[in-house]
Amino acid sequence: HPGRQRVLTAADVPGENCYGVIPAFADQPVFAVDAVRFRGEAVAAVVGEPEAVAVFDPATFPVVWREMPALTSVEAARADQAARLHDARPGNLLTEGVVRRGDADAVFAREDVVAVEGAFETGFVEHAYIEPEAGFARRVGERIEVQACTQSPYMDRDDIARILGIAPEAVRIIPSAVGGGFGGKLDLSVQPFVAMAAWLMNRPVRMVYTRRESMQATTKRHPARMRAQVVATPDGALAAMRFEGDFNTGAYASWGPTVANRVPVHASGPYVMPHYEARARAVHTHLVPAGAFRGFGVPQAAIAQEQLFDELALKLGLDRLEFRIANALSAGTPTVTGQVLGAGVGFRACLEALRPRWRAARVEIDAFNMAATGPLRRGMGCAGMWYGCGNTSLSNPSTIRLGLKPSGRIALHQGAVDIGQGSNTVIAQIAAQALGAPLDMIDLVSADTDLTPDCGKTSASRQTFVTGKAAERAGLALRAEILRCANAGPEARIVFAAGALVVRDGEREQTLRLAEFEPDAHGYALAVEETFDPPTSPLDADGQGEPYAVYGFGAHLAEIEIDLELGTVKVLRLTTAHDVGKAINPTLVEGQIEGGALQGLGLALMEEFIPGKGENLHDYLIPTIGDRPRMQHILIEDASPVGPYGAKGIGEQALIPTAPAIFNAIHDACGLRVTRAPATPDRIRAGLKALAEARRP
DSSP states (O other): OTTEEEEEOGGGOSSOSOBOSSGGGOOBOSSOSSOOOSTTOOOOEEEEOHHHHHTOOGGGSOOOOOOOOOOOSHHHHHSTTOOOSSTTSGGGEEEEEEEEESOHHHHHTOSSSEEEEEEEEEOBBOOOOSSOOEEEEEEETTEEEEEEOOSOHHHHHHHHHHHHTSOGGGEEEEEOOOSOOTTTTSSOSSHHHHHHHHHHHOSOEEEEOOHHHHHHHSOBBOOEEEEEEEEEOTTSOEEEEEEEEEEEEESSOTTHHHHHHHHHHHTTOSBOOSEEEEEEEEEEOSSOOBOOOSSTTHHHHHHHHHHHHHHHHHHHTOOHHHHHHHHBOOTTSBOTTSOBOOSOOOHHHHHHHHHHHHHHHHHHHHHHHHHOOSSEEEEEEEEEEEEEOSSSSSOOOEEEEEEEOTTSOEEEEOOOOOSSSOHHHHHHHHHHHHHTOOGGGEEEEOOOTTTSOOOOOSOTTOIIIIIHHHHHHHHHHHHHHHHHHTTOOTTOEEEEETTEEEEEETTEEEEEEGGGSOOOTTSOSEEEEEEEOOOOOOOOTTSOSOOOSOEEEEEEEEEEEEETTTOOEEEEEEEEEEEOSSOSSHHHHHHHHHHHHHHHHHHHHTOOBOTTSOOSTTTSOOOOGGGOOEEEEEEEOOOOSSSGGGOOOOTTTTTTTHHHHHHHHHHHHHSOOOOBSSOOHHHHHHHHHHHHHHHOO
8 A cells, every 4th residue: 555654553552442532431542453443533543645545435344343232322321231431430420410408308298389390301412523533743852833723732641651561741733723612622632643753753644624524533522311390488588409411421531520420519600509419420321522611510410400400480470580680699699519609799780680681582472372373473482501611620720921022022831722712802801900011011821731721721711810820920029020020119110121121119110121031941031930820629529629729600681483283493592690809801801702502502403413423514514604683692700709700601601591592482483392402303392292182171
């Protein structure tokens, strides 16, 4: 085979044939050894000249297959006699998360409470970023350099070192510009293959996934099967809740532990819930691994909780929005983990911001439906959300380096990968504000494990909050160092000029000529490095503790039109309100809300990945600009005392309440309760037919 230079298999892995985003759960091989656990898993890599690889047909590769019974559902995987995917995980249980507070059983046993319950299901969802996974690698002496699309360069570095059997310091990861991530580029994709080939062959190697390869091999949103019960007192006060969810984590762990532990904390929603018990399990199946996707399981849980809160309000004869306002979490009330958040809880304000449109929409929709003679009906629904920024009860620090150049410009070593959310802009804004320097004096040194300190992964809505706080600290520290050199007080003003700083302290003025400073190892006249790690505490056996230092809050109001004959649903208008603490860059915040809300619309109405089918963007549907409804965004700024200038994250928050708000609007329009996402036309039609039959005398 001219041009094909090497075939790599598991036998060629120089170090460990194993990697994973959470080291304690790492279980995925670079190449399968004896068994392939899901469609899309790598068996070998053919390395060669571009022309030879382009015409290579994988179907001709000599592999001997023996088909085994596949466990494709959680029920099959949890059955008593089911085969184990991983020997050390009985019952195919990866892990389980639990939160308990009060005595839910005792409250459910009371006769003076009003109860609702329901079962809900969601499927796999594909990230569908525009850019498929791509990267290249080269060996430089006894080091390897990998440039690839990634959300987590330091995590990539550690896994590549493990695979190659070399020290982490011998690996350089240079993130490329990322054409969309949404969590899907937190896990390794092409990196192990190009790194191995370049290391072993001492030649530069590149690789780009086709769309089909990308959809087959990369992680998805976790499918969920959830059951929940909620009770309230007759006057409308929430009293207790039970939640149980099984999340299909696929063949390998990926972010399954994060989902299993985050969901029980959030499944109550941002409401006062005195008695609570929630349990979430991550279960292995022979399907594509499920990983991180904008919300880590919280969007799925919100579909259950927010529809049940609607059911409860209707059963009590209460306005659905006012029911939420009355039960909203406030600064002094404990969460279901017992945490009292204090300042920065703007959830009630988000709900109240929806009131004017809620009341106006009710009048307009009722008038439309009263006059309707055809199959079209309209409805409105709302949903609330909260989301803990950062890792759950785990350390997740970010470190920023600021250097003052002899030229007078400032180098910002910022290792947070910008995947379109705007961290390159926002972190620079925060650093400049804290330092008191013009933004155009900042020179960005982007993520590169050789050049930038570790700013952690770009996920969990943490970069503005965590890395932003580190940037604020670094800016203040460099300012303090400049003032110390000028023997000036804290109120002094710094003027940045070419090759010099002018420090004005009252009537006194001093010029610092930067060429006179002894440069440090990086060539800077002055430099600082600051770290921020959000204050959290571990959860105990009952899930009590302080899992997050900061939560973001929000609420959405959806107005929809449904065709009762076709089963189609069109979202006409979406009103969003989000407590962002402080909008460092309002335009970027609104951009995140727009994109997140449209992904939530896809989750609600059209997106479901079926393994083995629809492995392209023709059959797998995502919202287009034609599906975008009219939108109004309301920014609430209830500052967090922990975040930089009060800021919180927004990346995941905007997706979470969109689907349940749409589902509540569907119920408002026609009485159909959506229990399986997405609500495709065939499912809507089947549901309406079943509803009509149930109403027959």
